[in-house]
Amino acid sequence: MIGAFVGIFEAQFSQCFWAHEEAALGLWTDCGSSLQVALLDMNKTEAESLMQTLTKQYGQERLLFLHCDVEQEEQVKAAFQKTMDTFGGIHILCNNAGILNESTWEKMISVNLVGVIRATYLVLEHMNKLKGGQGGVIVNTASLAGIGPLVSCPVYTASKHGVVGFTRAMSAASALSGYGVRVNCLCPGFVQTGLFSNIPARLGPFSHLKDGTQLLVEKFGIVNMSQVVEAFFELVTDETKDGAALLVFQQERKYMPAVSVTD
Numbered sequence: 001m002i003g004a005f006v007g008i009f010e011a012q013f014s015q016c017f018w019a020h021e022e023a024a025l026g027l028w029t030d031c032g033s034s035l036q037v038a039l040l041d042m043n044k045t046e047a048e049s050l051m052q053t054l055t056k057q058y059g060q061e062r063l064l065f066l067h068c069d070v071e072q073e074e075q076v077k078a079a080f081q082k083t084m085d086t087f088g089g090i091h092i093l094c095n096n097a098g099i100l101n102e103s104t105w106e107k108m109i110s111v112n113l114v115g116v117i118r119a120t121y122l123v124l125e126h127m128n129k130l131k132g133g134q135g136g137v138i139v140n141t142a143s144l145a146g147i148g149p150l151v152s153c154p155v156y157t158a159s160k161h162g163v164v165g166f167t168r169a170m171s172a173a174s175a176l177s178g179y180g181v182r183v184n185c186l187c188p189g190f191v192q193t194g195l196f197s198n199i200p201a202r203l204g205p206f207s208h209l210k211d212g213t214q215l216l217v218e219k220f221g222i223v224n225m226s227q228v229v230e231a232f233f234e235l236v237t238d239e240t241k242d243g244a245a246l247l248v249f250q251q252e253r254k255y256m257p258a259v260s261v262t263d
């Protein structure tokens, strides 16, 4: 899991990650008897305290913490290799690292979109059945802003639309090529995390549109982290889901079909 130390997916561990262990392990024949998780993130400060909590709870042998910046190809490559060497395989990748800052928009594209593409291509070297892998599933964290416009955040919107488009095309490319790797994406609404705090300061040239964003927050409400976690596991364990974009609202979750231009 990339981008795992704070925010939406930190909750996976304290709330319900291992509740889904059996279903996840049942998907592949070469898995051992327990779920093992590598957490990749660039945030060293948060790593230490999370590491202590999780290793106490689940045991050191099931967890690996690796410093990794998705903007750095060599770091991502090394982190996947270390995961392979430690656990013997990679079956699930969650591309969750993301930032929101309209002032540093090139960096936002680099982390939110290029980072997802980079990690996907690198992990396929290990998962791809044509290269000796066991197949697997990739879940990219996009956003509702990957489906509709978040007007105060045009570049964030572009990065997340990019993630949805990449997911759908990559899923089809993988299936047609026989890689044995499913690719899906999660599109949550607003979630109370660090990324969601202090929003006006992150809107850069569009801070004057903050009231519109606030209206959207009121319209959609806040999604609980555990709802995102449940949606993530649906995409992992439901083998019929490939190329899916799963919208997570406060009251429900639903799939958003891709628009076809050939009908």
Ligand SMILES: NC(=O)C1=CN([C@@H]2O[C@H](COP(=O)(O)OP(=O)(O)OC[C@H]3O[C@@H](n4cnc5c(N)ncnc54)[C@H](O)[C@@H]3O)[C@@H](O)[C@H]2O)C=CC1
Pocket: 002, 003, 004, 005, 006, 007, 008, 009, 040, 041, 042, 043, 068, 069, 070, 071, 096, 097, 098, 099, 111, 141, 142, 143, 144, 187, 188, 189, 190, 191, 192, 193, 194, 195, 196
């Ligand atoms: N909070 C929200 O309302 C929503 C967030 N999202 C998406 O969910 C994902 C997670 O966001 P949150 O948990 O809210 O944010 P967060 O800021 O709480 O957590 C983001 C995590 O990504 C890591 N990260 C950031 N840049 C990185 C890099 N270059 N390399 C490696 N790790 C990096 C951070 O260290 C942190 O652990 C993001 O992709 C975000 O766009 C999607 C919909 C709603």
Ligand SMILES: CC/C=C\C[C@H](O)/C=C/C=C\C=C\C=C\C(=O)[C@@H](O)C/C=C\CCC(=O)O
Pocket: 100, 142, 143, 144, 145, 147, 148, 149, 150, 151, 152, 153, 188, 189, 190, 191, 195, 196, 199, 212, 213, 216
């Ligand atoms: C402020 C950003 C915080 C978190 C980012 C996160 O990824 C959450 C995004 C959630 C919402 C996305 C909204 C999508 C909106 C639409 O689909 C629009 O079509 C809604 C229609 C009108 C919006 C008019 C307006 O923005 O004023």
